Amino acid sequence: QVPLKPGRSLMDWIRLTKSGKDLTGLKGRLIEVTEDELAKHNKKEDCWICIRGFVYNVTPYMEYHPGGEDELMKAAGTDGTDLFDQVHRWVNYESMLKECLVGRMSVKPIAAPKVSLFLHTLIFFQQTTEDETVLCMNTFIIKYVLICLKKVFIFSLLYFLFYSYDWFQTDSLITIVIYTKQKDMNAELVIVDCEDKRLRGEIIVDGYSYLVQVDLDHAVSEEVAVNIAEKVGKVEIILKKKDNIHWKMLGQPCEGHNTFIKRTDRGLFYRKCKLVSKTEVTHDTKLFCLMLPKATHLRVPTGHHVYLKQIITGTEAVKPYTPVLPFLPLDFQEPSDHDGVHIYLMIKIYSCGLFTQALDCLQIGDYISVSNPEGNFKKSQVQTSEDLILLAGGTGFTPMVKLLNFALAEVSCLRTVKLIFFNKTEDDILWRNQLEQLALKDERFEVQFILSQPAKDWVGKQGKISSSLLSEFVKRSRKDSKVLICICGPTPFTEQGVQYLKDLGYSQEEIHAFTA
Numbered sequence: 295q296v297p298l299k300p301g302r303s304l305m306d307w308i309r310l311t312k313s314g315k316d317l318t319g320l321k322g323r324l325i326e327v328t329e330d331e332l333a334k335h336n337k338k339e340d341c342w343i344c345i346r347g348f349v350y351n352v353t354p355y356m357e358y359h360p361g362g363e364d365e366l367m368k369a370a371g372t373d374g375t376d377l378f379d380q381v382h383r384w385v386n387y388e389s390m391l392k393e394c395l396v397g398r399m400s401v402k403p404i405a406a407p408k409v410s411l412f413l414h415t416l417i418f419f420q421q422t423t424e425d426e427t428v429l430c431m432n433t434f435i436i437k438y439v440l441i442c443l444k445k446v447f448i449f450s451l452l453y454f455l456f457y458s459y460d461w462f463q464t465d466s467l468i469t470i471v472i473y474t475k476q477k478d479m480n481a482e483l484v485i486v487d488c489e490d491k492r493l494r495g496e497i498i499v500d501g502y503s504y505l506v507q508v509d510l511d512h513a514v515s516e517e518v519a520v521n522i523a524e525k526v527g528k529v530e531i532i533l534k535k536k537d538n539i540h541w542k543m544l545g546q547p548c549e550g551h552n553t554f555i556k557r558t559d560r561g562l563f564y565r566k567c568k569l570v571s572k573t574e575v576t577h578d579t580k581l582f583c584l585m586l587p588k589a590t591h592l593r594v595p596t597g598h599h600v601y602l603k604q605i606i607t608g609t610e611a612v613k614p615y616t617p618v619l620p621f622l623p624l625d626f627q628e629p630s631d632h633d634g635v636h637i638y639l640m641i642k643i644y645s646c647g648l649f650t651q652a653l654d655c656l657q658i659g660d661y662i663s664v665s666n667p668e669g670n671f672k673k674s675q676v677q678t679s680e681d682l683i684l685l686a687g688g689t690g691f692t693p694m695v696k697l698l699n700f701a702l703a704e705v706s707c708l709r710t711v712k713l714i715f716f717n718k719t720e721d722d723i724l725w726r727n728q729l730e731q732l733a734l735k736d737e738r739f740e741v742q743f744i745l746s747q748p749a750k751d752w753v754g755k756q757g758k759i760s761s762s763l764l765s766e767f768v769k770r771s772r773k774d775s776k777v778l779i780c781i782c783g784p785t786p787f788t789e790q791g792v793q794y795l796k797d798l799g800y801s802q803e804e805i806h807a808f809t810a
């Protein structure tokens with residue numbers, strides 16, 4: 295994120311888009327854009343970008359882009375879909391940029407490169423002797439398969455070998471069985487929603503998504519049960535029939551049904567969750583408790599976030615938040631991670647924040663859309679560590695909550711867990727009391743608070759993230775112990791922190807930075 299000029303917030307952008315001003319320069323006309331035409335609009339003062347086949351004039355949006363003009367210019371005059379998906383595929387650009395729509399990309403004539411490659415190869419073969427031809431032919435076939443079909447081949451093989459579904463029924467139940475052959479299948483990899491007769495079951499493994507999505511033939515009751523046979527990778531989704539009649543079919547397949555694709559190519563799915571409580575954590579931060587619908591099965595993995603979606607003055611706004619626990623458990627007798635029904639979010643309300651101000655206005659009983667989880671943190675990164683060091687700035691503490699609990703409750707090889715928590719003032723420290731209690735209770739855990747704007751009577755450490763502070767607090771418990779350092783906070787905090795850690799000799803594999 296870059297600092298935006300005054301008058302260039304998202305709210306200001308929404309106002310401009312509603313002002314009736316001609317933002318495309320085409321007076322509301324939609325045109326068909328060729329690649330040559332698109333390429334001509336590649337300057338800051340005249341910048342068009344194509345996303346998923348639609349072309350937008352983003353010139354008026356430049357100063358409003360939270361990532362800065364330079365980021366936007368990377369896609370100037372080109373197809374920016376991949377770049378967009380890498381950075382923030384969760385942003386609803388259709389809604390944000392609807393007044394900037396220039397038109398569609400014109401359809402390209404179908405290219406014939408494969409034919410010419412084939413012809414080229416045939417000509418090559420004709421110029422060789424018979425023996426050479428056989429040899430070349432074999433090499434060619436192998437290379438062709440490897441180069442052209444490698445991805446598709448492995449991909450389809452994975453899918454056909456491992457992923458399929460079936461269903462059966464009793465008088466009162468419908469059971470959909472998904473076979474994945476995934477050995478470490480677990481509840482976090484399965485997301486199920488059933489609403490208005492539409493069943494959606496998604497399995498997410500290693501960056502890929504398998505989807506079963508059907509409009510059911512008959513009505514089912516609100517509850518859904520999910521059984522997982524972890525070792526064989528079998529997932530059962532059990533629905534209760536509303537009427538005890540015999541179903542002739544499961545239902546009509548919907549978009550994406552029975553497909554196995556890259557997770558990032560699957561649109562984010564949202565369900566409406568009810569706000570059940572809102573409690574104060576500090577002067578500006580609240581703990582929101584959201585209740586999932588009865589027919590939803592969703593577990594947010596440690597270190598992953600969800601997106602919340604709200605319509606704010608007619609425009610869809612989306613922001614990421616990292617679920618926490620309702621409190622920091624002090625003893626680890628039972629897994630306290632999830633009751634399967636509630637999602638807890640610790641959210642700082644910014645006085646001029648567009649999204650958080652709207653969130654703060656939500657009343658108990660109101661609904662808000664919550665997406666499927668995203669994130670690239672893997673628990674296995676902690677499972678082999680002996681020292682875990684957590685660097686958090688402000689609400690960058692949120693991913694550390696579940697991580698801390700997981701580490702202390704489930705990772706037996708960990709010798710030390712240290713949280714170095716950077717805040718502006720004492721009043722900003724989240725769950726200070728709970729953290730201090732935990733440090734007293736568990737000798738593996740230590741917490742250090744560092745303030746950047748302390749009051750005069752603060753006797754603890756002060757300052758912002760720096761090489762000297764890190765060299766003082768980030769240490770291995772033994773000379774060669776395996777360490778994992780996780781960092782999360784404002785972007786400059788995270789970026790500087792990672793650099794200092796590298797300067798101090800920690801490797802990329804020993805550092806995990808939480809980002810969007």
Ligand code: FAD
Binds near residue numbers: 614641
């Ligand atoms: P905006 O309208 O975007 O900004 C208004 C003003 O608020 C700004 O001028 C600035 O002064 C201040 N502000 C806004 N955003 C930031 C920021 N990111 N850093 C510093 N100041 C800012 N926030 C939480 O409170 N809890 C979470 O669990 C959480 N998880 C996140 C997970 C991820 C992966 C990411 C990327 C961010 C997370 N955030 C979290 C931040 C959150 O997504 C929003 O950026 C934040 O709530 C501000 O939104 P807003 O629309 O209210 O503010």
Ligand code: NAD
Binds near residue numbers: 790809
């Ligand atoms: P804040 O402004 O209160 O700052 C907290 C501390 O961070 C400060 O005391 C200071 O030590 C440090 N800091 C702040 N700005 C800095 C800078 N420019 N350079 C170096 N250090 C700096 O923090 P906040 O308002 O609570 O914001 C928390 C941030 O964490 C947000 O930007 C949010 O987006 C981010 N966050 C990210 C994730 C994630 O990526 N997974 C999760 C939660 C929060």
